[in-house]
Amino acid sequence: MxxxxxxxxxxxxxxxxxxxxxxxxxxxxxxxxxxxxxxxxxxxxxxxxxxxAPGFIDIHVHLREPGFEYKETIETGTKSAAAGGFTTVACMPNTNPAIHSKEIVEFIQEKAEKAGKANVLVIGSITKDLKGEELSDIDEMYKSGIVAISDDGKTPMKEEIMIEAFKKAKKLNIPLISHCEDHNLSKGGSINAGKASERTKIEGIPSAAEYLIVKRDIELCDMIDSKLHIAHVSTKESVQLLRRAKSKGINVTAEVAPHHFVLTDDIITSGNTYTKVNPPIRSKEDVDEIIKGILEGTIDIIATDHAPHDESSKNTSYDKASFGITGLETAFSLSYTYLVKKNKLPLIKLIEMMTIKPAEIIGIDKGSLEVGxxxxxxxxxxxKEYIIDSDKFYSKGKNTPFNGYKxxxxxxxxxxxxxxxxxxxxxxxx
Missing domain, CATH: 2.30.40.10 (Urease, subunit C, domain 1)
Incomplete structure (x- = not known):
């Protein structure tokens, strides 16, 4: 045909x-x-x-299957991807069971093949059950086709585990994707620490919870000469650390999600749990530095951190609500509106950040529109100007703070x- x-x-x-x-x-x-x-x-x-343009590529998506099919399935998640212009997504390992074995990798691949709405790549867990104690069988998962390793939101706190993980990633020539969070500092928090937490009386998560782990992982990456990719950058200090690392030639890349360059923490109220995300929405100073990082190339790609939830997970008090924002169906429009139209990012640069750059980070032959x-x-x-309407999402998760945005x-x-x-x-x- x-x-x-x-x-x-x-x-x-x-x-x-x-x-x-x-x-x-x-x-x-x-x-x-x-x-x-x-x-x-x-x-x-x-x-x-x-x-x-080349189909968009998102290397940070939560498809929730197996284990949390009431939030999303591979079928609904890939439909959501297609509706957002994404032809390839890479799914994070925080499923149940976690993606820590070749059997789970192959289960996801088979499900995705049947769904047929987007190419699904798999990110294997660094540690078994995401517990941070013992490495997963990364070699076996690699043979089955994983493109990266990560413990997603369960940042391994033991340096000896991270050193072994970086060594394994180097051997296999795949990136280690780090959700940078010091759980000792973030424990109990739900919102950016500072004026927003003081105003709302909601327990805060300090910027240091992120940037101290960014610093640690950059240093380990440099020591082992491996590949590091920093997930969902949200603080100005993280951008500054990345800028410095890149100037030294350290093999580190970084992503930002639209909610971290569109929203600031002054819009957060205790009643709107759709703004609850980890890392949290930060201050205007953080957002300004993130946009600067995008414009200058310190931040390499746009990723959604697509995190769908059922209504009951959000329809509760702010401190008890689940972290996460549904992102696949709004990512391009938000990025085009707030980066290209508002902040003068060249359109071809935005397309690059959503196609060839993510493809290069995970080492796949995609992201380019060429003969052959x-x-x-x-x-x-x-x-096309339109109003975001979460009722029309193909994702099961309607949890977006952007409902009604033009x-x-x-x-x-x-x-x-x-x-x-x-x-x-x-x-x-x-």
Whole structure:
């Protein structure tokens, strides 16, 4: 089968392409990118006035399966990904059981293959059951296809464990993804420590809980000469540490989630648990430094930290509510609105942060729209203004603080492995 995308602006950061071109797909491969490709008897998508880009890649997603299917499943999570323009996601290991064995890795891969709405890559746990005590069988998981290791929100506090993990990551040439949190400092907290916690009387989480572990892990990464990726940066001190590390040539990369550059802690009230996330929404000073870090390249990629929850997990007091924000279906629009339109980040740079850069971090051959590559493509109407409506999410999790926000830039088509999986607000069934 041949599919022709006509009339759009192809934006491909890897090749620095930014011009009006047609794209021809045969089966699951891109076979032509040029001007005025003949329509013939081909199925045609009219992309006039839109951009055609590599499908977005998110390396920080919680699909909740196995164990928490009441919050999300691989099927609903990949539908949510497709609706957000994502063709590839990497899932975190905080499932039940945790992703600490090849059997769990292969279970997720099989489920994702059946769901068929997005490519799903697996991140294996650093330690068994995420307990921080004993390394998982990382070699066996690697043979089954994991692309990174992480203990997600259960940061291993023992340096000897982290040293062994960095050595293992170096041997396998995969990144160690660190959720940087000193649990001794964050214990009992729900909100950014400081003015916000004083105003709301909610227990705070200090910035030091993050940046002290960022500092530790950068030093360990440097000592072992491994690959480190810092998850969801939220503090100005973390950005400064990253800037310094990169200037020294240390092999560290970093991500930021949209809620950490759009929101500030002065909007938080004790009644809106949809703003509860870990790390917490920080101060304007932190957000300003994060945006500076994005614009200068200290922060490498956008990741969602997509963390869906059932209503009962949020419909309680702030201190008891679960941490997490649903993010896949709003990430591009928020990033385009608040980074490109508001802060003058070049569009091609944003696309880079959501395609080729995350692909390079986890070492996969994706994130570029080129002849001979798999046809993972998103078509976006940058001029489409709309109101975020969580009732329309494909994710089971409706827990977003952005409900009612007016944003610009909407994915209209998502094409995964040559198949249209999302078209104009609808998931396309195989």
């Amino acid at each position: 041949e599919l022709l995308i006509k009339g759009g602006i192809v934006i491909n950061p890897k090749t620095k392409t930014n011009e009006k071109l047609d794209v021809l797909i045969r089966d699951d491969i891109v076979v032509g990118i040029e001007k005025n490709i003949d329509i013939k008897n081909r199925k045609v998508i009219d992309a006039e006035g839109m951009i055609i 590559k798999k046809a993972d493509i998103v078509i976006v109407d940058l001029n 944003v610009m830039g909407k994915p209209i088509y998502t094409i995964m492995n040559g198949k249209i999986v999302y078209k104009e607000d609808k998931i396309i069934c195989s």
